Amino acid sequence: MKVLFIIIGIVVCIGAVTLGVLAHPAFGTFRHVSEERIQASPNYRDGRFQNQEPTPQFTGKGKRGDGLLVTGEGLQEGRVPKKAIEAYKTDLRSLPTDSDRVVWFGHSSYLFCLGGKRFLVDPVLKPEFPASLMLRPFPGTDIYRPDDLPEIDVLIITHEHWDHMDYATLRDIRTRVRHVVCPLGIADYLRYWHYPDDRITEMDWYNNSQFIIHNSQLSITCLPTRHFSNRLLGRANQTLWASFMIEYAGRKVYIGGDGGYDGRFKAIREQFGQVDLAFLENGQYNERWRYIHTTPEGLEQAIRDLEPKQVFTVHHDKYALAMHPWNEPDSVAQAISGRNGTFRLLDAPIGKVVFF
Numbered sequence: 001m002k003v004l005f006i007i008i009g010i011v012v013c014i015g016a017v018t019l020g021v022l023a024h025p026a027f028g029t030f031r032h033v034s035e036e037r038i039q040a041s042p043n044y045r046d047g048r049f050q051n052q053e054p055t056p057q058f059t060g061k062g063k064r065g066d067g068l069l070v071t072g073e074g075l076q077e078g079r080v081p082k083k084a085i086e087a088y089k090t091d092l093r094s095l096p097t098d099s100d101r102v103v104w105f106g107h108s109s110y111l112f113c114l115g116g117k118r119f120l121v122d123p124v125l126k127p128e129f130p131a132s133l134m135l136r137p138f139p140g141t142d143i144y145r146p147d148d149l150p151e152i153d154v155l156i157i158t159h160e161h162w163d164h165m166d167y168a169t170l171r172d173i174r175t176r177v178r179h180v181v182c183p184l185g186i187a188d189y190l191r192y193w194h195y196p197d198d199r200i201t202e203m204d205w206y207n208n209s210q211f212i213i214h215n216s217q218l219s220i221t222c223l224p225t226r227h228f229s230n231r232l233l234g235r236a237n238q239t240l241w242a243s244f245m246i247e248y249a250g251r252k253v254y255i256g257g258d259g260g261y262d263g264r265f266k267a268i269r270e271q272f273g274q275v276d277l278a279f280l281e282n283g284q285y286n287e288r289w290r291y292i293h294t295t296p297e298g299l300e301q302a303i304r305d306l307e308p309k310q311v312f313t314v315h316h317d318k319y320a321l322a323m324h325p326w327n328e329p330d331s332v333a334q335a336i337s338g339r340n341g342t343f344r345l346l347d348a349p350i351g352k353v354v355f356f
Helices: 002-022 035-040 167-176 186-192 264-272 296-306 328-339
Strands: 101-104 110-114 117-121 154-156 180-183 200-203 208-213 216-223 243-248 251-255 277-281 310-314 353-355
Touching: 101 310, 110 251, 154 216, 180 186, 180 216, 186 200, 200 208, 200 216, 216 264, 243 264, 251 264, 264 296, 277 296, 296 328, 310 328
Parallel strands: 117 154, 154 180, 180 200, 251 277, 277 310
Antiparallel strands: 101 110, 101 353, 110 117, 208 216, 216 243, 243 251
């Protein structure tokens, strides 16, 4: 009987701890203000959002539990750099906006100035619990904090995954963000985190929104990717994932988000013409995930299809979420650029200002 009480006590303690963790605001809320729009979306079928093409999340051999955060057996040497990698600490608050430029913070977080306005994409800049349990920055890369950021005209969130949507960062920059653009379902997180509803534009694929910023018209179109969502176990594909086309000041910038290769790049080229700059996923790839993340072969074909003037690859150089060597994506991008001279590769270290 004593053993039984001990077991029951342990189970109760584990349950209490689990509920306490899940109550953390980073996990969001189960109350869905956006549910009516979600249910009405042509991309929401059979109780979840669907990709445009059939998309197995995992393929080939291996256990489903291997997932995207790889730990344990089969890890390759060199996934994490042995010493601090090159990075620059730029004074972002005094960064001029008179020329189009970008500062990358590693992985998929970056700030760019376009037509005198500041755009911030997927900022993950503050390693707090529970995200800190999953995301371990490489030595030398974790040099920016939310307080370093200037006033932001438009914040863009591509999807809900922890390496793209960070509660601590979004909490700390809330008063410096004029407007947020996100896919369907993400607004529920933002409202829960005290972002005013009138500063959020929530979009489905192929929705277009027009904004007037300082007497200038900005156009943002939400576009597909081939990915998935699952911030919390048991809630797969209940929020949308997306890419975005920004048209402003006579230029076009494509924010590719995460996703495996498919025909969307050719369709985007046909719809919008040539873009001035494309931010494309490159890193954290694996053969088992080839439908939901961009492989090196997929990246090269995407560039051929999209035909951008300039490319900045992201999703690398900060976290080891896959099994390839940490610096392999840089070599991949350089090799593609060497074979294809039709675009300019913006190959810059973390924090360095690059003009485009």
